[in-house]
Amino acid sequence: MSIKEEKWFRFGKGLSQKRVRGLTVASFILPLLIWSAISYLPLWQPEMEVVETGDTFYFEKGDRVDRETFRLENEKLTADGDVPMVGKRVNPVYFPAPHQVAKALYSAFVTEPRREGDPWFHESVAHSVRVVFWGFIISSIVGVPLGIMCGVFSFFSKLIEPFVEFFRYFPAPVFGALAVAILGINDAPKVAIIFIGTFFQQVLVIANTTRTVDFALVEAAQTLGAKPGRLLFKVVIPAVLPKLYMDMRILLGWAWTYLIVAEVVGTSTGISWFINQQAKYRMFENVYAAILVLGFIGLGTDMILGAIGRELFAWEDGKRSFFSRLMNKNKPTPAEA
Template structure:
């Protein structure tokens, strides 16, 4: 029987849920302790790195008195709309490219070319074309996520074992049946994970879009704070985005367990 300590470092072996939770919380507490130690000892001025208590006080004022929850809600709305528009087009397109060589040869070079163009470079054009309202924010997120998501879905589709496809062909499956009855079901877990990853990238783009041209949202609050050198407020905005991302990740994990319970059984 293996010693308990060695089980923590076994390759590809799941840990008990309680152990995983304790490890995750412990690392956050370690970071918080290091942050407090650096600021309390005066190694870094609180002008550059505010104390945790200063950030908590700023957060209380922002959430309770200044309506920061509304700015968060506005940013979440913009992210969801832009990301959903990208996913609605990118997922079927990526599935098609991963299933049919004709579409992969036709579209992959163009998508790969565009993927390397930074979405921030399009912001002046999008402001010129669409103005500074929410449509421009949706477009920034769309440009920043669509091309990469389509290629990621294509790669996830290409990982479906050829043996499954050949077996379906031998059983008389037609091309449309191959895509929707074999390839899509086999690649759904990977595509779901692609959506989870790209959603995190969408938050980087919305902050940039709101910093450039906006009158509300988390990025707008961070920009205003930077003008007054209010580093505590900037930290609140950054940490709030991290918390939103963590919550969305947890929600994706919960939904993934419900949609793909067989993956959990296979891992255990």
């Protein structure tokens, strides 16, 4: 008897763990394969890199010339009886190959800045993380309590949300010039941009999430004698926490998207500065490396937060957290009533 083969495509059905893992890996391998193919195979490669100059006066070794020009120049050289150039097909300089970027991922960190006083790459990264962190923290300190209050009390909802709803349609970058005028050219206006970009969305998102709390839980607590303070801190907030945590992860992603705008406000700093600088030097592999670092930080943070969340809110799936499993080892497993 052969085991019935599992189908790959089934409407609304999940796949086995093994396949899920395989597909997750594939989702990163596929783009990498496409990138490699374009980089290493003569599919596109619209330019020629000059390897031997021959007798040409116009080009030097290492120059990149588009193929048509290269051909015309060589025809001319041949016709004149000169030695033609030798070249190899390459992609434009702004399209580095995977191995170049991989190397840059390491070398960017250990290469000394070109000008004295400029930050190292890791300093730029740290600077970016700091700006996002403070923008997001300050926004959350105000936005989360305000959002919860809006979700709980109609009074705050009707007083605050209409204006917030209006304000969030102002794109955060338009406040760049104002922020610099008010807060100076250092990090303050950058943090302000992240704040503006996050805060108004945050209030609305958290308010809506708070409103999804099952009101029956609040009523149950009321019939157990709980008064408003306890209802808020012992019922509404614990009930909303898992979803709120999820919201915060998404909002943190949004905060990241404002980073690049924020960093070019006033003096250019952080990863954006590094990217612009490297683009100026035409070190595009470093540009890609920096972009990838942004992605790694974002994905990494989210994965860590996700893991912490599963641990914190293990009760959602009726599981005990790792910590409480340590605390009570020998407890009965549930059975039917």
